[in-house]
Amino acid sequence: MTTHSDSISPVIVTSPLLPVIDIIIPVYRGLDETRRCLESVLAFPQRTACEIVVIDDCSPEPELSAFLRQQAETGAFTLLENPVNTGFVNAVNRGMVLHPDRDVVLLNSDTEVHGDWLDRLYRHAGGDPMIGTVTPFSNNATICSYPRFMQDNPLSAGWSLAALDALFAEINAGQAVDMPTAVGFCMYITRRCLDQVGYFDAALFARGYGEENDFSMRALEIGFRHLHAADVFVYHRGGISFGMESATLCAQAQQILEQRQPRYFPLVGDYCARDPARLLRRRIDNARLARSSKPRLLFVMHKGGGGTEKHVRELAALLEPDYEVFILRAFDATTVVLEWARHGEEFSVWFPMPYAYSDLLSFLRQLSVARIHFHHVLDLQQQLLQLPNDLAVPYDFTLHDYYPICPQYNLARADGRYCGEPDTAGCTACLAERPAPWGLDILSWRTCFEHLLVGAERVIVPSQDLLTRMQRYVPEAHYHYLPHPEPMLDSVTIPPSCDGVGELKVLVLGRLTPAKGLHLLERCADDAKTRELPLFFRVIGHADRETRQEPDLPLSFSGPYQDERLLLLITRERPDVIFFPAQWPETYSYTLSVAIRTGLPVVAPRLGAFIERLVNHPQSWLLDWDTPAGIWNDLFMGLRRISESTPC
Secondary structure (H helix, E strand, O other): OOOOOOOOEEEOOOOOOOOOOEEEEEEOOOHHHHHHHHHHHHOOOOOOEEEEEEEEOOOOOOOHHHHHHHHHHOOOOOOEOOOOOOOOHHHHHHHHHHHHHHOOEEOOOOEEOOOOHHHHHHHHHHOOOOOOEEEEHHHHEHHEEEEOOOOEOOOOOOOHHHHHHHHHHHOOOOOOOEEEEOOOEEEEEEEHHHHHOOOOOOOOOOOOOOHHHHHHHHHHHHHOEEEEEEEEEEEEOOOOOHHHHHHHHHHHHHHHHHOOOOOHHHHHHHHHHHHOOOHHHHHHHHHHOOOOOOOOOEEEEEEOOOOHHHHHHHHHHHHHHOOOEEEEEEEEOOOEEEEEEEOOOEEEEEEOOOOHHHHHHHHHHOOEEEEEOOOOOOOOOHHHHHHHHHHHOOOOEEOOOOOOOOOOOOOOOOOOOOOOOOOOHHHHHHHOOOOHHHHHHHOOOOHHHHHHHHHHOOEOOHHHHHHHHHHOOOOOOEEEEOOOOOOOOOOOOOOOOOOOOOEEEEEEOEEEOOOOOOOOHHHHHHHHHHHHEEEEEEOOOOOOOOOOOOOOOOOEEEEOOOHHHHHHHHHOOOOOEEEEOOOOOOOHHHHHHHHHHOOOEEEEEEOOHHHHHHHHHHHHEEEEOOOOOOHHHHHHHHHHHHHHHOOO
């Protein structure tokens, strides 16, 4: 952003050979934002002759009005002051009628411009007599937003407004696309359009929001075009004038637009679906990447979420200051998508497989990928295992489950229970019922992954249990024991329920599958119901399939949740104990990390990573994973008796 001083000096160059354009800046709130806006407008000479018209719509901030009067006295701009607040749209209209022979640029007071921004907009506006409006790119401008389409973005990391606008001017020079509506943060309007369409509708949109969309639709109806200028970038903070009222005003405007302009939303919806500016945004992405000197890493993973997704995103964020990280994952059964993992980026490229494999290789070479890190290859084509060889780069492999030794990545049978890792004959019989991807038998499957693991510089395992199991199958791999990096967070205290003789609340976390213990949990609830035990099972999360809905079954589900809210949700539930009914050898478990932070008693199976991760947890109880439901409930009843005897 632009730094500011106590006074503003006009430095815009005007030329008598060009028509004069009015830059209209309505002002209501925000001294600092307004100062930066004016400084940015005045900071750069333009070939296009212009006059800045600032309209103070009876600002409730005396310091802002005083600043505007002081600067207007220097001749930096023309100041119009409304004695009473007339509303945003009336203020804009006052500016547009001031000089009825001029084109206008409506510029929000919370924007910042750079370079020859006005000259570039003017060149677009003069390209066709039927051009009505021109709107630049911005970080916060709905259909004109960059890098994420239809999002409110911060400035791209490491890029100033000056650098970003210069990049747009260079890479997309002279480029524009037609769109159904202008966006009002920075809106160039030709006088010929104003003359034929009229001004904004102050009766319906007095306070702002929707007025530019209504105007745009009226212009479309008589043949005018709206251009999205791809070679101009304007910073827009947003929400300064209206503050907390923005959402309400926007909703009201949408209702009016739907009634008055029934074509508006279908046209905008079609534009968003087509997204004709996507390639123009992509060109900027490519240019930014080309100018980054950071080494490039490629993460390969599945299309699902869960702990693997969480780990990959957190690892990418940790590496972001020093590396450009890309993620290659399955999009559907036949397509892979390459994403830029940097926070807030939209960059993505699709490759239909196997036909576009050579295109994928070429693209990765252009990116100069220096290292590959496999996290998972579920849902991916076998061909992608050749990426390290075909790109001639080193690679690592992080094991999140047991996929390299069994297509049933959690070592679970069809009923969701741990298979016990049978011999080859047992695995072959299992695969006969549930065939492996790529048509491989169990020996071919393990041989395929053995070559991949042995060739990796590091095979990273987050638990000692996983390391021990994998060494039995692939002893030659270069294993590195490294628990998943997690933020150092303080423990929290969950107050006891202090129900006395009430029910013991048993809390279960996450998305439940049979392998995660769904069936065991249902059996525990059934047993509690049959034996009339004072136990209630509450799941923060949901099941991956339909569950029984019985009014008197002591089991309920809260539904899906966001990871960052899990601790808050646990606190609200005030459980007595947290239960992990997993029926497979978990390799880490992020939800276990949260459970440990609470200090609550934890009950889990004596299987997988639970054993080592709970060894130092003072209140943990482990039973064999195949323990019957009734014995699990007996344990809970024992904990209930302990809680009854412990003072709150």
